[in-house]
Amino acid sequence: MLQVGVIGCGYWGPNLIRNFQLLNRSNVMRVADLDMRRLKHMKALYPTIDTCTNYMDIINDPDIDIVAVATPVKTHHRFALEALTAGKHVFVEKPLAASVAECEDLIEIARQNQRKLMVGHTFLFTAAVRKMKEIIDSGELGEIYYINSQRLNLGLFQQDINVIWDLAPHDISIILHLLGQEPLSVSAIGSSHINPSIEDVAVLTLKFSESLLAFIQTSWLDPDKIRRMTVVGSKKMMVYDDVQPTEKIRIYDKSVEKPEHYDTFAEFQYSYKYGDIIIPKITGDEPLRTELRHFVDCIENDEQPLCDGNSGLRVVKILEASQQSLAEGSSHISLR
Numbered sequence: 001m002l003q004v005g006v007i008g009c010g011y012w013g014p015n016l017i018r019n020f021q022l023l024n025r026s027n028v029m030r031v032a033d034l035d036m037r038r039l040k041h042m043k044a045l046y047p048t049i050d051t052c053t054n055y056m057d058i059i060n061d062p063d064i065d066i067v068a069v070a071t072p073v074k075t076h077h078r079f080a081l082e083a084l085t086a087g088k089h090v091f092v093e094k095p096l097a098a099s100v101a102e103c104e105d106l107i108e109i110a111r112q113n114q115r116k117l118m119v120g121h122t123f124l125f126t127a128a129v130r131k132m133k134e135i136i137d138s139g140e141l142g143e144i145y146y147i148n149s150q151r152l153n154l155g156l157f158q159q160d161i162n163v164i165w166d167l168a169p170h171d172i173s174i175i176l177h178l179l180g181q182e183p184l185s186v187s188a189i190g191s192s193h194i195n196p197s198i199e200d201v202a203v204l205t206l207k208f209s210e211s212l213l214a215f216i217q218t219s220w221l222d223p224d225k226i227r228r229m230t231v232v233g234s235k236k237m238m239v240y241d242d243v244q245p246t247e248k249i250r251i252y253d254k255s256v257e258k259p260e261h262y263d264t265f266a267e268f269q270y271s272y273k274y275g276d277i278i279i280p281k282i283t284g285d286e287p288l289r290t291e292l293r294h295f296v297d298c299i300e301n302d303e304q305p306l307c308d309g310n311s312g313l314r315v316v317k318i319l320e321a322s323q324q325s326l327a328e329g330s331s332h333i334s335l336r
């Protein structure tokens, strides 16, 4: 049984606690938070778990094997670094850290201490994203032309990070996973309406090649909760709607075939293909459970996690470049 300490039990931390408890190979021993009300609430839910306000009580406990970090982004590096240095395996919620330099530091310390470092790119463990990856890799969609991703809702406003750092890690991690490549450049445009120094609406453009682009739209100011990704290929198109309870993926047998010769607009119209719409069956566990099970497996079998430190670094590299692009009036920032 691997013993777990969780730092941070605000909105997301309780989900980590619940899922580590439900795995039969891990047990949450201790939870740390600065907020006594959150600790009291955790104690009421899980009477066997110790609580503390000083996270060092987790880091210094020799019985704890895994430290899971679910605190604000600016604290990730410090907690993860101290935990890795103390010889713990570390799971950090997304994004891995607040800068490329911090990520590189964590990767190096994990390597030196031979400990597992994993970042919570939860969507890679959803049945829908796994299915999309399978479909794209099979070549069914043909050559991928572009991906358009929207992650919009009303709130939750963050005090320390903008909407890009809050929401886009999900889209970026999914897109990098689906395409299996990193972008050449990124540009970002955004604006602030509620807190003048924190962008609450933003759009990123990721350029992978002359012909492959990805767009990510994020907002804390939208009336609807939208979690929608469209993948347009030369043969077919696919839409992933995460808000749908069951039919999350639709494959459209639609494409445009450029006729060699056409004399009239009507002839050109014939070259649009409108075929069937397929809804593949997808089933799966709670993604967070699958994700934490994967982490425990990697520790037990000494394997590299799917979302290891480098995966976290690739996402933060794009977030940092997007921030720079915003500061420079939406300039294109090279990632090579």
Ligand SMILES: NC(=O)c1ccc[n+]([C@@H]2O[C@H](COP(=O)([O-])OP(=O)(O)OC[C@H]3O[C@@H](n4cnc5c(N)ncnc54)[C@H](O)[C@@H]3O)[C@@H](O)[C@H]2O)c1
Pocket (backbone or CB within 6 Å): 007, 008, 009, 010, 011, 012, 013, 032, 033, 034, 035, 038, 053, 055, 069, 070, 071, 072, 073, 075, 093, 094, 095, 120, 121, 122, 166
């Ligand atoms: N994977 C996902 O889908 C997902 C979803 C939501 C949030 N997250 C991530 O989880 C992390 C936490 O987000 P959240 O929404 O739960 O934030 P939150 O503000 O609700 O909770 C953070 C908690 O950390 C505590 N904390 C802060 N400093 C601390 C310290 N020094 N010692 C101990 N506790 C401390 C706070 O008191 C608070 O209870 C972020 O990295 C966020 O991006 C991931």
